[in-house]
Amino acid sequence: MKALEVREVSKMFPGNLANDRISFSVEKGEIFAIVGENGAGKTTLMNIIYGIYTPSAGTIFVNEKEVKIHSVEDAIRLRMGMVHQEFMLIPRFSVTENIVVGDEPRKGIFFDYTRAVREVRELSERVSLTVDAQATTGDLPVGIQQRVEILKVLRRGAEILIFDEPTAVLTPEETADLFVTMRKLQEEGKTILFISHKLKEVMEIADRIAVLRRGKLQGIVNKKDTNEEELARMMVGRNVVLEIPKLDVPVGDVAFACHDLHVKNSRGYEALKGVSFEVRGGEIVGVAGVQGNGQDELVNAMIGFSRPVSGSMELNRKSMHMVTTAQLRKEGMSYITEDRARRGLVMPYTVRDNAIMGQHLNKPFSRGLRMDYEKVAEFAEGKVKEYDIRPGDIYDTAGSLSGGNQQKLILARELSLPHNFLIASQPTRGLDVGATEFVYGKLLEEKKAGKAILLISLELSEILGLSDRILVMFDGHIVGETTPDKTTEEALGLLMLGVGIDRKVQS
Amino acid sequence: MNITQINVTIAQMLDYTTPILFAALCGVLSENSGVVNIGLDGIMRFGAFFGLLGAYFSHSPWVGLLLGIAVGCAVGALHAFITIRWNGDQTVSGVAVNVIALGLMTYLLEYIFSTTGYSPQLENYFGAQAYRVHLPFLAKIPLLGALSNLSVMIWLAFILTIVLHVLLYHTVLGLRMRTCGENPKAATTLGINVFRVRWFAVIAGAALAGIGGVALSTSSFSGFSDSMPNGIGFIGLAAMIFGKWTPFGAMGAALLFGTGQIVQSIIAVTGIAPNLAPGLTLILPYVLTLAVLAGFVGRSVAPAADGLPYYKEQR
């Protein structure tokens, strides 16, 4: 029996067709994966199925009956449940409160907490997902919090479970646990939709796999009949990503070095557990790794957003212990961020004003306290031409530009800062091919100019194509160092997943 | 200081505490659902005037109470309309309520009573003997004796504190309200109607502030004065924060701040520190509240989504 079927579902956002006539069906008791790159339309599709968005066209069938899902309530009534990428949990609440809220055991108008705890315990035993029903949710590790999410969904009688990128925040052990759980749920007859962009995981857990690219369904394959290479081809739609020319540049002096860096993440766990490396002028050092293995914490420490617990950092052989972002930038650090909206640009500011942020205190943009906006405008006009930032009016707000043009603006600003060390953190995320090529070209120019570059990326093709040396990060450690000619995507992938690493040595 | 004096002082302290407590409870209810209401001072002013108005013309404070609640609800609905229906800035809306209350009550006072500054005094008010709760068995017990003859509004405040505690922590609605205050998006994914819950919390909270106003003009005092509520709404706000956004915490804080209000009369009675300026004791609630907010003494943290408008992702 088909538990879920979507037929010709489309979703139109202003200026963007996020889902284009997508059709598939999922059998009861199946684990069905939907893969695609970031921005391929996976999450939009799931939000349509779960009633958060209304589709522009198309029909949805649940248990072979046509349904209209106008709201989350409708979806819950149809026995669907979603485990969101960002947890929908309230840290202050107990596990029990989080699981039962919205569908509470009652005694009249009263909330029957004792019974709720009992019910949660029974449920957690029945599905063998152990949690402490009375613990405060915020104190639990991420993997356990996800369990709470799953229990919440199960308690509402969900038969179809949607997991939206559930492994993005998990450690490998937690991921393994999750997969055990998913199999158990499958044995109980639940239907599972598993959204991911990690092909290894998909190949491990799914029965069938649908591939999305740019809002379109590329095809549905049985796991038995396919392999990662085929899936990857379908996902990216081309065999080779981009031909990146190899440049031989003489390696210069050490620009950046860190030694035994330990950094805590925002939740207070040590996410970076002793990292040492150096970057020299004229080389691109790639940092490969699955998201959430310490890259964010590394960047935060490097740009002065968080204080390392211990360890040292040097920029141009000067100690950068306890310095501010401003001092780091003065010392010659530039930073290209993947998060253009949060960290890259002030969106309501004009292109002109964004173009000089960070050097607005320098001549000729200001003298003393006074800004010289004429000089700023001249500079911005020049950069808009040089980087072909469209539509090209320096009085447009940054927020009105497309993603690619925003990234060009960031490049224009960061590369015009006096610098000799560049941090490029996922510099092509969410960009189209043209903009991606532009970014690659600029990075290579930088290398030619003898700058030291640290490239942090989740895209292996990018790492292999651009880097001179590759560092592999896993679980807060650098677990390997190699060069592009000595390795392959497969070998890197294994390293990134922590395969073959003796866990005892690390801890 | 003899036992009678102590009892009188305690009763007087409770008189001051009551309006503060009502205001604080308004804040607790509203903010636990995620809506900040700094207009509660203005709502108290509405309640104080209309409570008096009802009591004056009907000769029954109960009518005043009902009228005060009704008007409180209406003003609360205005705040909800601005902040929930139209995602207006909650602080700006609160300021608007306060300023309107300031002007409109003076206007109505002069229009209805043709007086300036003070309304006529009430004879039948909650402070009068007929409207007190007599518990003679307490009279003989030291200290508790103060509780033997209190205005019904004082008891109402403490009963409503318990009711609110039960509502927030032991009912389904309360759990959902707190969910909306902590993470409205999560609430939506669970099928909870965030807007409806917030509307309820804001209006019910405003009703409490309205009662607080009524308590001020018909229980603590027997008339409306143009300076009411004299910042008591803001002391209530402070009490809510000092009480960590919980009903019992707010009650404790209101009792403490109520005591602060009568320090001068304690000084008069006891003769301790006769030269202490009133200004130095009046600032107590605010200094303490800043101290807990800053984490110098304990730590008070607001609900996570407090004060943030909620936009439903409906595209």
Add this chain to the structure above:
Amino acid sequence: MNESNFTNKFLKVFGIENHRHNRRDPLNILVPLVSIALALILGMIVIAASGRNPFRAYALLFGDSGLIPGGSSWPREFAELLIKSAMYIATGLSIALAFKGGLFNIGAEGQFWVGAIVATFFGYWTPVAHTFGAMYAALGSLGWIAQLLHGAVCIIMGMLAGGAWGAVAGYLYVKRGVNIVIGTIMLNWIAWFLITSWLVTGPMTPPSQTFTSGTFYIADTAKLFRIMMPTRLNTSILLVLIAAYATWFLLYKTTIGYEIRAIGYTANIGMDAPRAQGININRRVVQVMFFSGALAALGGTFFILGMQYQFPNTATMGYGWTGITVALIGQAEPIGVILAGLFIGAMRTGATSMQVANIPKTFSDIIEGMAVGFIAMQVAVRYYLVKIIHHRRARTTPPADQEATA
């Protein structure tokens, strides 16, 4: 050198160049105007509902507001309008500046009073007063220099104190995470009670046999110059215009303003872009709160040096709250704040005359409150304005395709 060239050079000295590139949404101007209009209409309904003649009331309100020249009482009204407006513009600027930095400084009220009490102190405090008194006597016909200096000392000390009071809230916010709205509300009341229930009734009060209530009176040298005899109009309106210009210059012409606005645009949505570009947000926030507090305190010094000449024990709160109204109606732009401040000042002046029609002078609070309410609801106001504008366009201009065929 031709004249326009000279004008341009002149304007450039003050930083006022041609801003043809700054695109302004006309709705930004329309929203406050419509809000005021709606509030005035609702105000008429309130008056009519209480059985009075709204047209007569409004004729009195605006006729005696000082806005319309003519009549024997006009100079006095005009002076009152400007004296009041100067204080409202000061607190309005205070709040507008903080808004630009993404901060809601509800504490202008407290900062206003801190400025007032400190100005009072330096106005009467014997060492200062005697120094300037002696200087005044010694200078003879140049005595105005002593007056200027004494006034300046009072104003500057008041502004520093008010600024410090504001900076406390900023410090508590950046270092201890105290919400700026709550922090400034608390500081308001602390300032108010410390001043009115302690300083004004104790340490700063003359001995009781002088029968003075409130504090000592300030020395004559500390009083602001009167500039339009016989009215009590003083230099406060000029000073506040300078302050408005300074605020504008700070925001739009300096590196600090560049950073403040960048922070303001990103603060409430938790964005880190300015910080990632090396801007020290914490320091700027404390600075903004300092400047903001100083501007509010400037209004407080006007209250003493230009009007009361002592801190009276009858002072009532409200100048800071009115500043919120002014800043909101003025859309947090210095020029808007000036206009809004004049409007509120006019209403307050005219409202006194409405008492003739049995309407209490707090009537202007009702209008202000409702205008603020509509501004709080500006999403709705914008929504309906856009609807009306589109509707009219659709009616008056033919649809595009018809135009193309024609």
